[in-house]
Amino acid sequence: MPAFPRTVALALAIPAAAALSAAATMLVSPAAHASLAPQAATAALKIVKSPAWSDQGKWADATCPAGTGLVGGGYKSHNSRNGVKHNVDAVDASAPSAPKPNTWAVKLHHGTAESYAMCAPGAPVPKVVVGKPGLDGHESVASCPKGMVSIGGGYNSDPVVTGAGAVVDFVQTSAPVEAADANGWKVEMMHKHGTAYVMCVK
Structure with a gap:
C-alpha cells in the first residue's frame, strides 16, 4: 500500500467572477457578470x-449554504506515494457536482482530499452541464444552454494506471473555451478520458 506524505498539497482552483471578490480571477463574459445579483458584487465570499x-x-x-451561489472551488490533498517517496497519485476530479446542487466535488x-466551495451571497445556484467524455486524449467540451452563461467549470477523469497502481x-x-462565441468549459487528458463540467447562470 503506498504511503501518504505528511505534507499537504494545496491546489485551489478558482473559476469565479471578479465582481464577487477583488481576489477572484475574471473568467466570465460581461453578460454573466451582469446576471449575478447586485448585492453579490459587494458581499464577501463565503x-x-x-x-x-x-x-x-x-x-x-x-456545499454552499442557502442564500448563496457556488462560483468556484478547489481542494487540499494527501497524495499517495511509493516506497521512494515518488507521487503515484492524481486528482481524478475537481468540479461542480452534477447530482448535488451548489456543491464542489473533489476526488x-x-x-484523500478536502473540498472547498466558494459561495457568493445573493448569487444564483448554477446549473451544471456535463460534456461528453473526451476519449483517448481527445477534448471534452461542456456548453451552457441558450439563455445561460458560463461562470466557470472543472473536470472528472479516468486516468491510465499501471499494474502496480501508479x-x-x-x-x-x-x-474556459476561448472562441468568441463560446460559452463553456473544456478538458483534455494526456492519454485517457476526461469529462468537462461547466456552471451556468441566467
Whole structure:
C-alpha cells in the first residue's frame, strides 16, 4: 500500500467572477457578470469546506449554504506515494457536482482530499452541464444552454494506471473555451478520458 506524505498539497482552483471578490480571477463574459445579483458584487465570499477529509479514493463534497451561489472551488490533498517517496497519485476530479446542487466535488485516485466551495451571497445556484467524455486524449467540451452563461467549470477523469497502481496520466487542460462565441468549459487528458463540467447562470 503506498504511503501518504505528511505534507499537504494545496491546489485551489478558482473559476469565479471578479465582481464577487477583488481576489477572484475574471473568467466570465460581461453578460454573466451582469446576471449575478447586485448585492453579490459587494458581499464577501463565503468559503465552505467539506465536513471531513474523504476516505482513500472517495469523494469530498463542499456545499454552499442557502442564500448563496457556488462560483468556484478547489481542494487540499494527501497524495499517495511509493516506497521512494515518488507521487503515484492524481486528482481524478475537481468540479461542480452534477447530482448535488451548489456543491464542489473533489476526488483523488488513491489518496484523500478536502473540498472547498466558494459561495457568493445573493448569487444564483448554477446549473451544471456535463460534456461528453473526451476519449483517448481527445477534448471534452461542456456548453451552457441558450439563455445561460458560463461562470466557470472543472473536470472528472479516468486516468491510465499501471499494474502496480501508479497513475501515469495527467489532466492537460481544464479551462474556459476561448472562441468568441463560446460559452463553456473544456478538458483534455494526456492519454485517457476526461469529462468537462461547466456552471451556468441566467
